[in-house]
Amino acid sequence: MDRSRIIVTAVVLALLGAIVPIAAMFHFSWVLAVQEEHERLELFANRAIARASISLKDAAGALREIDRFTGDRCSVDHIARMRRLTINTRSIEEMGYFENGLLKCTSWGPTEGSVAQAAPDFTAADGVAVTARIRPLANQDHPLMALQYKRHNVLIDPLRFVDIVVDPDVQLALATNTGVLLSALNGPDPARIGKIIADPGKGLDDGHLFAAVRGTDWIAVATEPESQIVDSVRRRQLLLLPLGAFIAAFIIGMVVWLSRRRLSPLGELQIAVRKHEFIVHYQPIVALRTGNCVGAEALVRWRRPDGSLVRPDLFVPLAEESGLIAAITDQIIALVVLDLKKLLVANRSLHIAINLSPADVRTARVLPVIEKALQHTGIQPRQIWLEATERGFVDVGSARSTVIRARELGHAVAIDDFGTGYSSLSHLEGLPLDALKIDKSFIDTIATDSATSSVTPHIIDMAKTLKLKIIAEGVETQAQVDYLMERDVDYGQGWLFAKPMPAAEFMAYCRRAGLPA
Numbered sequence: 351m352d353r354s355r356i357i358v359t360a361v362v363l364a365l366l367g368a369i370v371p372i373a374a375m376f377h378f379s380w381v382l383a384v385q386e387e388h389e390r391l392e393l394f395a396n397r398a399i400a401r402a403s404i405s406l407k408d409a410a411g412a413l414r415e416i417d418r419f420t421g422d423r424c425s426v427d428h429i430a431r432m433r434r435l436t437i438n439t440r441s442i443e444e445m446g447y448f449e450n451g452l453l454k455c456t457s458w459g460p461t462e463g464s465v466a467q468a469a470p471d472f473t474a475a476d477g478v479a480v481t482a483r484i485r486p487l488a489n490q491d492h493p494l495m496a497l498q499y500k501r502h503n504v505l506i507d508p509l510r511f512v513d514i515v516v517d518p519d520v521q522l523a524l525a526t527n528t529g530v531l532l533s534a535l536n537g538p539d540p541a542r543i544g545k546i547i548a549d550p551g552k553g554l555d556d557g558h559l560f561a562a563v564r565g566t567d568w569i570a571v572a573t574e575p576e577s578q579i580v581d582s583v584r585r586r587q588l589l590l591l592p593l594g595a596f597i598a599a600f601i602i603g604m605v606v607w608l609s610r611r612r613l614s615p616l617g618e619l620q621i622a623v624r625k626h627e628f629i630v631h632y633q634p635i636v637a638l639r640t641g642n643c644v645g646a647e648a649l650v651r652w653r654r655p656d657g658s659l660v661r662p663d664l665f666v667p668l669a670e671e672s673g674l675i676a677a678i679t680d681q682i683i684a685l686v687v688l689d690l691k692k693l694l695v696a697n698r699s700l701h702i703a704i705n706l707s708p709a710d711v712r713t714a715r716v717l718p719v720i721e722k723a724l725q726h727t728g729i730q731p732r733q734i735w736l737e738a739t740e741r742g743f744v745d746v747g748s749a750r751s752t753v754i755r756a757r758e759l760g761h762a763v764a765i766d767d768f769g770t771g772y773s774s775l776s777h778l779e780g781l782p783l784d785a786l787k788i789d790k791s792f793i794d795t796i797a798t799d800s801a802t803s804s805v806t807p808h809i810i811d812m813a814k815t816l817k818l819k820i821i822a823e824g825v826e827t828q829a830q831v832d833y834l835m836e837r838d839v840d841y842g843q844g845w846l847f848a849k850p851m852p853a854a855e856f857m858a859y860c861r862r863a864g865l866p867a
């Protein structure tokens with residue numbers, strides 16, 4: 351992902367991180383307020399059911415008691431008994447006695463026997479038959495409910511069933527389980543109640559919150575306008591919005607931190623390692639006397655997703671500092687094998703020099719990696735040279751054991767950029783090296799009157815004393831070649847011969863320049 355895409359992604363994530371938690375808290379405030387209100391409405395509906403059941407139980411008790419009366423029916427005693435029960439039972443408006451399906455007397459006295467017994471809507475669990483709505487002769491506009499047990503019945507004002515204390519904004523309705531509306535409190539909309547009874551539960555309908563509860567014999571519905579929860583929502587918002595703002599700030603902070611990390615050089619390098627964004631260019635090494643190509647130095651390049659190449663001196667120091675260099679070295683080893691296996695197998699005199707970091711030299715970790723990479727390839731270990739700068743040999747003890755082990759495995763080991771650090775002859779004497787690369791800065795002084803120009807012959811002499819092969823690095827002019835050849839320097843590497851190039855070009859170069867016998 352390139353920088354602009356990372357920035358756009360980070361901005362989008364930060365915006366989402368800011369909006370989503372706050373929007374979620376608005377939503378939760380609403381959901382919690384609705385949930386609480388539903389519970390309150392459910393409580394009212396439950397109370398209405400309990401109230402209706404108590405009323406029904408009282409009325410049924412009165413009916414059973416009058417049924418046990420043994421005297422003459424509709425006698426003074428019978429009527430007086432019915433009246434007493436009517437007065438003492440809160441829910442009962444009137445009690446009546448039927449004979450042959452016609453009302454013969456009530457708690458208020460004998461009747462003319464013209465009122466017929468109403469057909470029941472349902473029979474409750476205790477055997478009491480319920481007729482939901484009957485219109486008494488005395489008050490046709492105010493329907494009552496009739497409960498009937500054997501020959502007696504009682505009339506009940508349905509309002510008694512919802513006779514509970516509720517807020518004025520809460521509307522209550524009670525219906526039979528079969529859906530017949532019995533009574534209502536605070537004037538609920540009958541159409542809405544009808545809809546809710548048909549599908550009882552909790553919810554929001556046309557700006558009204560509702561909760562319906564189904565009892566054994568009844569369904570109670572409590573509703574109220576949605577606007578009633580505004581205060582409750584605000585209260586919750588006051589609590590939850592700071593939490594949302596905190597989460598938003600946390601997410602934005604994380605996005606900024608992660609994107610800065612991702613955009614930092616180290617973050618980019620880590621991703622490059624993970625995505626194997628490295629390639630190898632090969633710079634030919636030539637035999638100065640014949641001009642033949644004897645091998646190449648493998649030089650890493652970081653190919654960015656946009657195709658641009660990053661020079662190693664821009665990222666190798668960071669890779670060494672962060673420890674990522676180990677993974678990069680491993681990838682370079684694998685790439686060298688992949689790129690040049692055929693060429694190396696066909697030309698045993700060719701070698702490829704791989705650069706090791708100081709840590710690689712210190713730990714020797716890289717040796718088994720190379721051993722494994724060469725397995726079953728046909729490439730001989732002596733065709734892989736290992737190069738390390740003077741910095742890699744500072745800790746002589748561990749460097750020495752790595753060099754010894756590398757040479758046991760068949761590799762040649764070269765000291766790179768020689769002369770730029772603090773290596774001295776005595777320092778080198780302790781290391782069983784194979785080759786020495788003279789740094790470009792010394793080659794540059796050849797045929798000049800620079801102050802350091804006198805150092806180059808000393809380095810050459812020193813290498814010869816130690817019987818090391820000498821490779822002159824950064825050769826750019828024929829004058830430098832002539833000078834080096836005069837002093838029997840074996841090999842040269844530099845732009846005069848070729849710049850670092852991809853594997854295919856290097857193979858073509860070798861064919862052109864010729865290979866040693």
Ligand SMILES: Nc1nc2c(ncn2[C@@H]2O[C@@H]3COP(=O)(O)O[C@H]4[C@@H](O)[C@H](n5cnc6c(=O)[nH]c(N)nc65)O[C@@H]4COP(=O)(O)O[C@H]3[C@H]2O)c(=O)[nH]1
Pocket residue numbers: 633648649650661662663666675679682705706707766767790823824825826843844845846850
């Ligand atoms: N102006 C000029 N330059 C010349 C000439 N001949 C060669 N060079 C450059 O000198 C550098 C030689 O590599 P080095 O001394 O090992 O120095 C290397 C090496 O220390 C390090 N490096 C490169 N690849 C790797 C790698 O795979 N692993 C590790 N650990 N370090 C690497 O990065 C350094 C720089 O590598 P490069 O940028 O490829 O630069 C290369 C090469 O392109 C010339 O005639 N004129």
